[in-house]
Amino acid sequence: MIQPLRGMKDLTFEESDRFVHIVKTAITVARSYGYNYIETPILEETALFKRSVGDSSDIVTKEMYQFEDKGGNDVCMRPEGTAGIVRAFVSAKLDRQPMKQKFYYYGPMFRYERPQKGRLRAFHQFGCESFGEASVYEDFTVIVMIGQIFDALGIGYDLLINSLGCQDCMPAYREKLVGFLTTIRSDLCEDCNRRISTNPIRVLDCKNEHCQAHLTDSPKLIHALCDSCDTDFNTLTALLDKAEIRYTVDTNLVRGLDYYNKTAFEFVSNEIGSQSAIAGGGRYDKLVEYLDGKPTPGIGFALGIERIMALVQMPRKQREGYYMGAMVPEAIDILLRLASRKRLEDKVTVEYNSKGFKSHMKGADKAHARYALLIGEDELANGTVWLKDLETKEEQSIRIDAL
RNA sequence: GUGGAUGUAGUUCAGUUGGUAGAGCACCUGUUUGUGGCACAGGUUGUCGCGGGUUCGAGCCCCGUCAUCCACCCCA
Numbered sequence: 001m002i003q004p005l006r007g008m009k010d011l012t013f014e015e016s017d018r019f020v021h022i023v024k025t026a027i028t029v030a031r032s033y034g035y036n037y038i039e040t041p042i043l044e045e046t047a048l049f050k051r052s053v054g055d056s057s058d059i060v061t062k063e064m065y066q067f068e069d070k071g072g073n074d075v076c077m078r079p080e081g082t083a084g085i086v087r088a089f090v091s092a093k094l095d096r097q098p099m100k101q102k103f104y105y106y107g108p109m110f111r112y113e114r115p116q117k118g119r120l121r122a123f124h125q126f127g128c129e130s131f132g133e134a135s136v137y138e139d140f141t142v143i144v145m146i147g148q149i150f151d152a153l154g155i156g157y158d159l160l161i162n163s164l165g166c167q168d169c170m171p172a173y174r175e176k177l178v179g180f181l182t183t184i185r186s187d188l189c190e191d192c193n194r195r196i197s198t199n200p201i202r203v204l205d206c207k208n209e210h211c212q213a214h215l216t217d218s219p220k221l222i223h224a225l226c227d228s229c230d231t232d233f234n235t236l237t238a239l240l241d242k243a244e245i246r247y248t249v250d251t252n253l254v255r256g257l258d259y260y261n262k263t264a265f266e267f268v269s270n271e272i273g274s275q276s277a278i279a280g281g282g283r284y285d286k287l288v289e290y291l292d293g294k295p296t297p298g299i300g301f302a303l304g305i306e307r308i309m310a311l312v313q314m315p316r317k318q319r320e321g322y323y324m325g326a327m328v329p330e331a332i333d334i335l336l337r338l339a340s341r342k343r344l345e346d347k348v349t350v351e352y353n354s355k356g357f358k359s360h361m362k363g364a365d366k367a368h369a370r371y372a373l374l375i376g377e378d379e380l381a382n383g384t385v386w387l388k389d390l391e392t393k394e395e396q397s398i399r400i401d402a403l
Numbered sequence: 404g405u406g407g408a409u410g411u412a413g414u415u416c417a418g419u420u421g422g423u424a425g426a427g428c429a430c431c432u433g434u435u436u437g438u439g440g441c442a443c444a445g446g447u448u449g450u451c452g453c454g455g456g457u458u459c460g461a462g463c464c465c466c467g468u469c470a471u472c473c474a475c476c477c478c479a
Contacts, residue, residue: 304479365439
C-alpha cells in the first residue's frame with residue numbers, strides 16, 4: 001500500500017468539512033474588507049524566495065523543496081505565500097497603477113521540516129496582502145480583520161506586536177546591537193554567534209535560556225525607533241487600546257522572514273502545543289522594490305489552517321435532504337427521475353439496490369437524511385411515493401406528479 | 404538536523420515469565436419480508452509496520468529500517 005509522504009496528510013469527512021469552513025469564513029471576512037482572490041503557482045524560481053524571504057533565513061537555507069526541473073531551472077515549491085503574490089503583483093505591472101490593491105489567497109505551502117503537532121511538510125495557509133497603503137491605519141485594520149476571522153470561528157487567541165523599524169532606524173540599531181552582542185559573544189550559543197554576522201536581530205528571539213539570560217540588557221529596537229516609526233507604533237497601540245483589543249508588546253518578536261519592517265504581529269493560542277502561532281504577518285514596504293517593482297508599501301498576514309483546525313468546533317450536523325429507496329426493482333427508474341428533479345433544489349441520496357423497508361429506514365438514518373422517500377408495491381401500483389420526515393416523524397403518501 | 408515514546412482488526416486499545424491472536428466501538432444479518440436512532444442475539448475483519456537475527460517455537464528478546472506522536476529548533 002502506498003502511504004502519503006512524511007508530514008503530508010489527506011483530509012476527509014469531518015476534517016475536510018472543518019478545513020472548508022475555515023477557508024469560507026476567512027474569505028467572507030476578507031471580501032468584506034475589499035480583498036480579491038489571487039491564484040499563483042505553487043512552483044516558483046528559487047531566486048524569488050532567496051531574494052524575498054532571505055538568504056540567511058532558516059526557511060530558505062534548510063527547509064525548501066528545491067530541485068532542478070527537466071529544463072534545468074532551479075525551482076522550488078513555495079514555502080510561504082507572500083513572495084509569490086508580490087512576484088505576481090510585479091509581473092502584472094500592478095505596481096504602475098496608482099490604485100491600492102488587495103488580494104487574498106489560500107493553498108498548500110511546503111517546508112521540509114521534522115513533522116510535529118501543528119507542523120506538517122505540506123500545510124495550508126490563508127493569507128491577505130494589501131499593496132499601496134503606507135498608513136498605520138491599515139496595520140490596525142489588518143489586525144482587526146484577523147481578530148474578526150477568529151471571532152467568527154469562535155476561537156480565542158493572544159496578540160503579540162512589535163515594531164521592526166525601517167530603513168532609517170534599523171541600520172543604526174543593528175550596528176548598536178552587533179556592538180553589544182560582540183561584548184557578550186562568549187556567553188552566546190553557537191547559532192547566535194553565527195547570527196551576529198548573518199542576521200543579528202534573530203539573536204533576540206533565540207530560545208536558548210542561557211542566551212536569553214544574557215540578553216536582558218540588550219538594546220531594544222523599540223527604544224531606538226526613528227520619529228516616524230515611533231509615532232506609527234504609538235498610533236497603532238492607541239488604536240488597539242481604543243478598540244479594546246488586548247495585545248502584548250513583545251520586543252523579541254522577530255519574524256523569521258527578512259522582508260518585514262515596521263509593524264510585526266503574531267496571533268498565538270496556548271491550546272495547541274508548542275507550535276502555537278496561528279497567524280502572523282506584518283509590513284513589508286521594501287519587498288516590491290526588492291523584486292524589481294516600483295516602490296510600493298505593503299502589509300499582509302497568513303494564518304495556518306491546520307493549526308486552526310485543532311481549535312475549531314463544528315456545529316452539529318443537521319439532517320438534510322432526501323434518501324430515496326425502492327422495495328421493488330421496477331421502481332428504481334422512477335426514483336432516478338425523481339432524484340434528478342429534486343437535486344435542483346436539495347441534496348439527494350439514492351439507494352440503487354431494492355431491499356426491505358426496515359433496511360431502507362436504517363439506510364436513511366445512516367445517510368443523515370431529513371426525509372425518507374420510498375416506493376414499494378402499493379406505491380408503484382398507485383403512482384404515489386411514501387414520504388417520512390425523520391425529524392418530526394410525520395409521514396404521508398404523495399402522488400408522484402405532485403412532487 | 405537532535406532527543407524521547409509508540410507501531411497488533413476499519414478504529415481505540417489489551418495481549419501476563421517467548422507456546423501459532425482478543426475486547427469495546429464501527430460494520431453486516433436477524434429479533435413481524437412496511438417504520439430509523441435504543442436494546443438483544445449472531446456474524447465478518449488481522450502478512451501483530453517492514454527486513455534480518457536468536458530459539459524447537461517470536462506480537463513478546465536482539466539488530467536494522469520505515470512511519471507516527473511529542474519535545475528541541477523553526478514557524479503558520
